[in-house]
Amino acid sequence: MKKVAVIGVGITKFGELWNSSLRSLTIEAGTKALSDAGIPGEEVDALYTGCMTGDMFVKQGHISSLIADYGGLLPVPSTRVESACASGGLALRQGFITILSGVADIVVVGGVEKMTDALGSQTTGYLASAADQEWESFNGATFPSLYALMAKRHMYEYGTTEEQLGLVAVKNHYNGSLNPNAHFPFKISLEKVMGSTLVADPLRLFHCSPVSDGAACVILASEEKAKELRDDPIWIRSSGQASGAIGIYDREDICTIDSTVNAAKSAYKMAGVTHRDIDFAEVHDCFTIAEIINIEDLGFFKKGEGGKAVEDGITSLDGELPINPSGGLKSKGHPVGATGVAQVVEVVTQLRGKAGKRQVKDAEIGLSQNIGGSGGTAVVHIFSR
Amino acid sequence: MSVPRFWREIPYRYRLIGSYCEKCNETFFPPREICPRCRRSGDIKDIKLEEEGEIFSYTVIRTAPPEFDVQTPYAIALIKLKNGPLIMSQLTDCEMDDVKIGKKVRMVFRKISEDGEAGIINYGYKFVLAE
Numbered sequence: 001m002k003k004v005a006v007i008g009v010g011i012t013k014f015g016e017l018w019n020s021s022l023r024s025l026t027i028e029a030g031t032k033a034l035s036d037a038g039i040p041g042e043e044v045d046a047l048y049t050g051c052m053t054g055d056m057f058v059k060q061g062h063i064s065s066l067i068a069d070y071g072g073l074l075p076v077p078s079t080r081v082e083s084a085c086a087s088g089g090l091a092l093r094q095g096f097i098t099i100l101s102g103v104a105d106i107v108v109v110g111g112v113e114k115m116t117d118a119l120g121s122q123t124t125g126y127l128a129s130a131a132d133q134e135w136e137s138f139n140g141a142t143f144p145s146l147y148a149l150m151a152k153r154h155m156y157e158y159g160t161t162e163e164q165l166g167l168v169a170v171k172n173h174y175n176g177s178l179n180p181n182a183h184f185p186f187k188i189s190l191e192k193v194m195g196s197t198l199v200a201d202p203l204r205l206f207h208c209s210p211v212s213d214g215a216a217c218v219i220l221a222s223e224e225k226a227k228e229l230r231d232d233p234i235w236i237r238s239s240g241q242a243s244g245a246i247g248i249y250d251r252e253d254i255c256t257i258d259s260t261v262n263a264a265k266s267a268y269k270m271a272g273v274t275h276r277d278i279d280f281a282e283v284h285d286c287f288t289i290a291e292i293i294n295i296e297d298l299g300f301f302k303k304g305e306g307g308k309a310v311e312d313g314i315t316s317l318d319g320e321l322p323i324n325p326s327g328g329l330k331s332k333g334h335p336v337g338a339t340g341v342a343q344v345v346e347v348v349t350q351l352r353g354k355a356g357k358r359q360v361k362d363a364e365i366g367l368s369q370n371i372g373g374s375g376g377t378a379v380v381h382i383f384s385r
Numbered sequence: 386m387s388v389p390r391f392w393r394e395i396p397y398r399y400r401l402i403g404s405y406c407e408k409c410n411e412t413f414f415p416p417r418e419i420c421p422r423c424r425r426s427g428d429i430k431d432i433k434l435e436e437e438g439e440i441f442s443y444t445v446i447r448t449a450p451p452e453f454d455v456q457t458p459y460a461i462a463l464i465k466l467k468n469g470p471l472i473m474s475q476l477t478d479c480e481m482d483d484v485k486i487g488k489k490v491r492m493v494f495r496k497i498s499e500d501g502e503a504g505i506i507n508y509g510y511k512f513v514l515a516e
C-alpha cells in the first residue's frame with residue numbers, strides 16, 4: 001500500500017489574539033508549515049481546511065476560497081471540512097485519502113478557528129450548534145452540560161471522583177506550562193481547580209477547555225516526494241473515522257463514546273498495531289471527563305479505570321503513557337477547527353524529538369484522537385518515525 | 386427563528402409522541418423517519434410515550450445561552466422513560482439538592498424559552514420529581 005508522510009508542521013500561538021483574523025491565523029500557520037517542509041507554494045496539489053463555525057463566529061462562509069486566495073495558492077483546489085470540533089482531524093483524513101488515491105502528491109491541511117470576534121454571550125450558543133438543535137439545545141442543553149451528564153454517570157457507575165477530574169486539568173496545565181504556544185502556559189493546583197466556578201455540575205470552569213483563537217497546519221506528501229524532500233518524514237500509519245449518534249440521549253452507554261471505539265478499531269487495524277504499541281497520545285480533552293473517557297475508549301485503560309490512571313500518574317509526562325504532552329485542549333487551548341491539526345503538529349514534533357522540555361522519552365509511535373460534538377464524530381490517526 | 390420550525394414539532398414536544406418500529410419492537414424519541422436498527426425494512430409508527438420515568442443522569446447548568454439566562458441555574462437530565470427510550474429534558478419545580486440519579490420523575494407541560502421580545506414562545510415538556 002502507498003504511504004503518506006507529514007513533511008512540515010506549523011502552528012500559531014493559541015489564545016485571545018485580538019490582532020489576528022481568521023485568514024491571517026491560517027496563513028501564518030500555513031507559511032510556517034511550508035517553510036518547515038521546505039517547499040514552494042507551486043508544489044501544492046490540494047488544500048483542506050478544517051473550520052467549524054467560521055460562518056457564525058466571524059460570519060464568513062466560503063472558507064475554501066478565502067484560504068486558497070489569501071494563501072497565495074490560486075488556483076489550487078481548496079475544500080473546507082466541517083464536523084464540529086473534529087473538523088481538523090477530518091481535514092487531515094481527507095488529505096491522507098487524497099494522496100492515497102493518487103490524485104495529489106503534496107497536500108496542505110490546515111485547521112483554524114477565530115472565536116474571540118464573537119461576544120461571549122453568543123459563544124455558548126454557537127458551540128451548541130454541534131449538538132442536536134431540536135432535542136438538546138432547544139431544551140437549554142449547553143456543551144459543558146452534555147459532558148457533565150457523562151461525568152455524573154461515570155462517577156455514579158465507576159466511582160470516578162471530582163479530584164480525578166481535577167487532576168486531568170492539573171496534569172495538562174503542567175504540560176502546557178512547557179509549551180510556549182499554549183493559551184494558558186502555566187501550572188495550576190488541584191485546589192484552584194476544585195475552587196473554580198461551577199459551570200455545569202460536576203464540571204467547573206477549570207474542567208473546561210477555553211475559547212481560543214488559533215490555527216495549525218501540516219504538509220502531507222506521498223512516499224516518493226517525502227523521501228525526496230526530507231530525511232526524517234513522519235509516517236501516517238493509519239486513519240480511522242467513525243460516526244456516532246448526534247444526541248447523547250441516543251447513545252447505548254453515555255460513559256463510552258462509541259465513535260472513538262470504532263475509529264480506534266479501524267486505526268489500530270490499518271496500522272497493524274494495538275493500544276500497547278502506542279507510546280503517547282494527544283486526545284480530545286474538551287472537558288476533563290472527556291480525557292478520562294477517551295483513554296478508556298482507546299483501549300489504554302479498562303472502562304472505569306481512567307480516573308485512577310490519571311491519579312496514579314500513568315498519563316503524566318514522565319509516566320508510562322503520557323497523554324496530551326502539548327497541554328491538551330485544556331491548557332494549550334481549543335480553537336475548535338484547529339484542534340485536530342494542532343494535535344498532529346504535537347505528535348510530529350514529539351516523534352521528531354523536537355519537543356524540548358515536554359519531550360516524551362523514546363517516542364516512536366504516537367496517536368491523535370479528535371472528537372466532534374458529544375461524540376457524533378471521532379477521528380483517530382496513528383503516526384510513527 | 387421562523388414559526389414553522391417549532392410548529393411542526395408540536396405533537397412530539399407537547400404530547401411526547403415518539404416512534405415505534407413494529408419489526409424491532411423498539412421505541413425512539415425524538416421521532417425518526419426510519420428505524421436505525423432494521424432501516425427501511427421496518428415499519429415505523431407514531432407512539433404515545435409514557436410520561437413517567439427515572440433520572441439516568443443530570444446536571445445543573447449555571448452558564449447558559451442568552452435565551453435561557455433568566456432560568457439559570459436550571460437542571461437538565463437524561464430520563465429513562467417507563468417502557469421507553471432515554472430522553473433529554475429540563476427538570477423543573479424542584480430543589481437542586483433533591484435531584485439524584487434513580488429518582489422517579491413525571492412529565493409536565495411548560496414554557497421552554499422565548500425567541501426574543503417579539504418572537505414566539507416555545508412550549509414543551511419538562512419533568513418534575515414524582516417522589
